[in-house]
Amino acid sequence: MKIRSFEVYILDLPTIRPHQLAMHTITVQTIVVGCVTDEEGREGWSEVATIGGASYGESTPEAIKANIDAYITPLIIGQDPIHFDKIMNDVSKLVRGNYFAKTVVENAIIDLAAKAKGIPAFELFGGQIHKSLPIAWTLASGNTEKDIEEAQDLLQQKRHNIFKLKIGKGDPFKNVEHVRKIKEALGDAARLTVDVNQAWDEDTSNYCIAALQAAGVSMVEQPLAAWDLEGMARLTAKFNVPIMADEAATSIQDVFRIAKYRAGNSIALKPCKHGGMTQTKKVVGIAEAAGLGLYGGTMIESSLGTAACAQLYSTVSDMKFGTEIFGPLLFKDNVTINEIKFENFEVVVPDGPGFGMEIDKEKVKHYARVFSGKQEM
Ligand code: MUC
Ligand code: MG
Structure with missing residues (x-):
């Protein structure tokens, strides 16, 4: 079986709040949704999410699609999906x-390769260790x-008992007070964890992390700019509360440098960031070799x-820090027929063939941006 085509769609999905x-x-x-087909007509589907155009990171939806169409698709046609790493x-x-x-490309190929063998994709990565995983929710309404x-x-619903607060916008000191009040109430x-999304400088971090630590916060994510490894190393050495690298932890080489300089003592994993x-x-x-704690991150897919x-x-x-793959719960609608289950404070890992999800092509069509070029499914 050989890869025959690869299509990329950009979809805009509304959130519940x-x-x-x-x-x-x-x-x-x-x-951004990818669909690979093989010569037998089988399909593999994938998705990555982006946040705020170019404001979160360099990979915009438009650039992802353009670069796959122009530079990656021609390289994969005719290849055997089971050789996804090659x-x-x-x-x-x-x-x-x-x-x-x-x-987008590798995940669609993996979905296809696993479906062709009738096995879940995790079998191609050594097998499943956990049937479900702890799941955090982000409180991000901006109102205490x-x-x-x-x-x-x-x-009360037993849906989440780990909460992340996004505190990079606005007055840092007011935001710390917002966190303290929530921790006191719960x-x-x-x-409770916080994500600063690179918004603070080192002085602000020194003051605010001390207060967050005293309030009982259990992890501080990416307080400084992604480039500031030295500052992250100083904060990691200074505080007991774990300091997590997210935007800084992208390529394997970046993660190696974080491990070497201890520029954070934990890492947010996200397949889209790592490639x-x-x-x-x-x-x-x-991370395992360096003793860094791991977190199953999300870009809100x-x-x-x-x-x-x-x-x-x-x-x-x-x-160590569980996961935050709550994305499906934040969307008003989904592009799959079956849904992911969340129960007893955990996300249940889908275990059907491929990624275990059946695509809803009508929904893909409904939410896809229309381009002047022909888009067929
Ligand atoms: C991020 O920076 O971690 C993950 C959860 C959330 O609320 O935002 C994302 C991005
Ligand atoms: Mg983050």
Whole structure:
């Protein structure tokens, strides 16, 4: 069986409420969906999400699609999907960076290869260790009372007992007070983490992390700019609360440098940042060897991309900080017929063939942007 075609779609999916980050408030989340077909007519599907155009990272949806269409698709036609690592190795010789684009391509090929064998994709990564994983929710309404209410409701439903607060926007000192009040209201019933999304300088971090640590926060994600490894190393050495690298932890080489200089003592995994599932497993290896704590991160993918993350994370032995792959719960609608289950504070790892999700082509068509060129499914 050989790869016959690769199509890329850009979809805009509305969220159930505004989701406020340091650089952007999401009301419509843009995802990029890939579909690979083989000569027998079988299909593999993949998804990556992006946040706020170019404001979160360099890979915009438009660039992902353009670079796959122009530079990656011609390299994969005629190849055997089961050789997904070899295929991506060949691609990487001619396409630098472009980690999100490579993830769309590799994940679709993996979905196809696993479906053709009638096995879940995690079997191609050594087998499933966890059937379900702890799942955090992000409180990001921007309002203290609303966030407390939302958290209490979710605790009662047994949906989440880990909450992340996005505190990179606005006055850092007011934001720390916002976190302290939420922690006080929830007490020991929930674990609270924060994500600064690179918004603070080192002085602000020194003051605010001390206050967050005193308030009982259990992890601080990416307080400084992604480039500031030295500053991250100083914060990691200074505080007991774990400091997590997210935007800084992209390529395997970047993660190696973080490990070497201890520029963070934990890493947020996201296949899209690392360039696919194979690269993510390499990141896991580096982190395990260096004693860095792992977190199953998200770019807020819908059910399709979340299933791929869940399957890969289920093959990681120790996910110290659990996961945050809550994306499907934030969307008003999904592009798959089946849904991912969330129960007892955990996400249940899909275990059907491929990523275990059945694509809803009508939904893909409905939410896809229309281009002047022909788009067929
Ligand atoms: C990020 O920076 O971690 C993940 C969860 C969330 O609310 O935002 C994303 C991005
Ligand atoms: Mg983050």
